Amino acid sequence: MRRFGRILVAGALAAGLTIPAGAAAAAPPADGGTGWHVGIAPLATKWTSKVGPDNALPEYPRPQLTRDKWQNLNGVWEFARADAGQAVPAGQTLGERVLVPYPIESALSGIQRHEDRMWYRRTFTVPKNWKVGEGQRLQLHFGAVDYDAKVFVNGTQVATHRGGYDGFDADVTDALQGTGTQELIVWAEDLTDATGQPIGKQRRTSDHGIFYQGSSGIWRTVWMEPVPVAAVTGLSTTPDVAGGALKLTATVANGAGLKVKAVARDGNKVVGTVTGAPGTELRLAVPKPKLWSPDNPFLYDLQVTLVDGGNKTVDTVGSYFGMRQIGTAKGADGKLRIALNGKILFNLANLDQGFWPDGLYTAPTDAALKWDLEQDKAMGFNAVRKHIKVEPDRWYYWADRLGLMVWQDMPAANTGPIPEAWRGQFESELHEMVREHSSFTSIVAWVPFNEGWGEWDRAATGRIADDVKAQDPTRLVDAHSGVNCCNSHGDSGRGDVVDFHQYLGPASPAPAGDRVSIDGEHGGYGLKTSNHMWFGDGQAYEMEPDSATLTRKYVENQEAVITSAKRCGISASIYTQITDVEAELNGFFTYDRQVTKMDLKQVKKVNQKIIAQADGSITDIPQPLPGTPGLTGVTFYPLDEANGTVAADTVAGNNANLVGGAAFVPAHNANGVSLDGATQYLDTGKPLLNTASDYSAAAWVKLDRADGGFQTVVSQDGPSNSDFYLQYSGADQRFAMSFAGVRALAPVKPNVGQWYHLVGVRDTVKGELRLYVDGELAGTASACLPQSGPTGNTVIGRGKYGGNPVDYLDGTVDQVHLYDRALGADEIRQLYTSNN
Structure with a gap:
């Protein structure tokens, strides 16, 4: 039991709990004689005290298939821990009380602990005017149970279901006994991260980092309703804007x-x-449709009636839809971009984890569920990324109503490869997620994988992306968000999107072929807020001292998004994140939604600026000066000295000092310099390359080791990191021309003891880095963002990262050329064959 933050229950003072300065105890809901009591959590939202036995999410939970008659079964249920293989406790009173539909680990549930297996029990009575058994059937609906579930009515099993993020139904008519009280029992099992099941960010024990407290059992609304024997059971709607239908x-x-x-x-x-x-695709004409967009989220009402041969109504349901088209289009700059209704529209999104300090996976009220999305709109965002979680239908309803484009993730399994026995289950749940949510207007993209979590094979990831696209060709498919990061198996080349993550970012991938590019995650600036932190402390990717600094950092970071959009062609950016979550303190709001952490007027202003300017219009890219002609370069170190501690620059006299005992030795062409991989390098004493323009660096190099460590051949110090690295990348065990986080890689690992000729090229017009090995192009990488001018010395044999000297070369270097322009392929081949 934690004693910091806000208190959720009355009686806290009597229990000896302390209320921190500036915090107030939330008035507890009365138990109504049910025996249920809300639990204690570190933080309360402004909605916590509004939740009680009689008003637990009372709204109709399925807005796209509504009926007039229904009964909500949320509220206080009996509860007990279940043992493996235990008999169904039919007719037995269970010892604890739980508030459904809040997961049992949450304070609002009243249980506030994890159980691998559990029993729920309650009774219900079917209203007599429903005429169940007289042409009507009784349908029982579960919004979601995490993870395996079995349902019993009057001791008869009526349903079994696997999957924590999709709903399921049961016709329980034949299990009813008379017209009086009926018994409903639910068994649930949730082993969370002990299995290969999809779990998103849930863990049985929070890691005080990027993973959070799990949510087990019933966590969405349970309800029942009478339906005719012949009934509408589902609606699938897809707008055809071009066809007006x-x-x-x-x-x-x-x-x-x-x-x-x-x-x-x-x-x-x-x-x-x-x-x-029934069961066939119909075309409902919508002439001159009013198009849905974030600026005008117009929705049509829809009524669907089932009629017999005499045109008599058999069943009626209500729904709604929006008319919109998501696709791609080329901007005036020639880059492929995301388009809504045929017009380029930058998707400016917030990352949304969907966790709550009082209800964990379940928002305390519908108003709370809506509130996060309202804040997105108020801050000038037009999109939201629902991060590896699937929400109740009403969340998407509010996104539809408010006008937010949704990038919908599939909840990941654990971060390692999904065990083979669970892969089919993952794919099944992925396709069920798409099926259940395919009619929500707001969803514009599906994201099967995040940062490689759960990926087991790059080809399989590509196939899965193709399968999702085949299932829903009307939306974008982002095969793997953060394909450049973490556990990713690399780019499969499939789907509609190239998606990079970069903290603090923004990421700047370029469109490739028929795929747009996006910054799938960036930002993550944090601020501590006393009495509003889940663990009393926490972290972010970069912590700031106060709100003013946090706001300034955000604005500066978002200004860079405009540059990335104009220079690189990204079509979307996703900032991390809407609220703090547990130990993550990088939200616009605290986890309890009580404190606003930035100046939202400035936030909105820069957000609106991004959407207005990141439209694919032509941006004048500064053209570099032609540079110094010839293959000698602006600086040339032959390194042919026989001894001493100075290497002569034979072009401009910018001699380099040998540091740490580096020594001249016989090399590729006469002599070179041997370096020990620990302390030795050459320091030119000044920046020799203008990194704000085009440049190239060339050298012969022989490695004495080629393992998992990085080694730098040529670089130039920047304020914190090297401006560039001509290097051996230990992470890839290949040569590379790199910026921090961006690498143009050679295709194969080099051999120890073999001489190689390396040339790294920075091309600002094409916005890329190029690496040449032995005269041939070996790798390219998008590097479209402009660099700042030089600030540190050009060095040979080491790099700089995080403000520290790193990545010392273990080998011999020879014939170092520096150029104030981007060398062409023919020149590089000529330089290589000349041995100079």
Whole structure:
């Protein structure tokens, strides 16, 4: 039990708990005689005290398939820990009380602990006017149970389900006993990160880092409703903007001989109707459609009726839809970009984890669920990335209503490769997520993998992306967000998106072929806020001392997004994140949503500027001066001295000092310099390359080792990191021309003891780095962001990273040339063959 932050229950003082200065105890909901009591958590939201036994998420939970008659089964249930293989406790009162639908680890549940297995029990009565058994059937619905579930009515098993993020139903009519009280029991098992199941950021024990407290058991609304024997069981809607129609498929149970009639309305005005067979795609005309967009999130009302041969109504459901088209288009700069309704629109998104200090996976109220999205809109964002979690339907309903484009992640399994036995389950849940959410207007992209978490094979990732695209060709597919990061197996080349992560960023990948590029995660600036931190402390990618500094850092970082969009062609950026979460303190708001951490007027101003300017219009890229002609360069170190501690520059007299005992030795062409990989290097004493323009660096090098350590051949010191690195990349065990976080890599590992000729080229016009090995192009990398001018010395044989000297060369270097321009391929080949 923690004693910092805000207190969730009355009675805290009587229990000897301390309330920190500036915090207030939330008034507890009365238990209503149920025996349920809210638990204690470090933080309370402003909605915590509004939750009680009689109002636990009372809203109809399925806004795209509504019915007039229904009964909410949320509220206080009996609860008990379950043992493996235990008999169903039918007819037995369970010893604890839990508030459904809050996961059992949450304070709002009243249990506030993890159990691998659990029992839920309650009774219910079917209203007599529902006429169940007299042409009506009773449907029982579960929004989500994490993870395996079995459902029993009056001791009869009526459903079993695996998967923590999708809903399931059961027709329980035949299990009812008379018209009186009925017994409902749910068994659930959730082993979380002990298995290969999809879990997102859940862990049984928070790591005080980027993973959080798990959420087990029932965590979305449970409800029941009467439906006719012949009934509409599902609706699939897809807008066809170009064709001025809505594609509609109604799934119907026992629909033989019946017809589906659909009516679309704009307020009270009928805009289109269609009649056709159940289970077939119908085209509902929507002439001159009002298009949905973040600036005008217009939605049509939809009524679908099932009728018999005499046109008598058998069943009726309500729904809604928006008319919009997501795709790609080339800007005036020739780069492929994301387009909404045929017009380029930059997707400016916030990262949204979907965790709450009182309800964990479940927002305390519908108003709370809506609040996060309202803040996104108020801050000038037009999109949100739902990060490796799937929300209740009402979250997407509010995104539809408010006008936010949603990038929807598939919840990851653990960070390592998914065990083979679980891979089919992962894919099944992925496709079920797409199926269940395919009619929400706000969703514009599917993201199967994040940073390689769970990936087991690059080809398999590409196939999965293709499978999702085949299932839903109307949206973008981002095969792997953060393909440059962490556990990624590399770019499969599939999907519609090239997605890089970079903290603090922004990331700046370039569009490739028929794929747009985005910055999938960046930012992460943090601020500590007393009495509003889950663990009483925490961290971020960079901590700031106060709100003013945090705001300034955000604005500067977002200004760089504009540069990345104009120079590199990114179509979206996703900032981390809407709120703090547990130990992560990088939110616009504290985890309890009580404190605003930035000046939101400045936030909104820069956000609106990004959307307005990142439109693919032509940006004048400064053209570099032609530079010094010839292959000698602006500086040339032959390194042919027989002895001494100075290497002569035969062009401009910028001699280099040998540091740490580096020595001249026989090398590729006469002599060179031998370096020990620990302390030795050559220091030119000044910056010799203008890094704000084009440049090239060339050298002969022989490695004495080629392992997992980095080794630098030529670099130039920057304020914190080297401006560039002509290097051996230990992470890849290949030669590279690099910026920090960006590498143009050779295809194979070099041999120890063999001489190689390396040339690294910075091309500002093409926005790339190029590496040549032995006269041939070996690798390229997008490096489209402009660099600042030089600040530190050009050095041979070491690099700089995080403010420290690093990556000393273990080998011999010879014939070092520096150029004030981007060398061409023919020149590089000529330089190589000349042996100079």
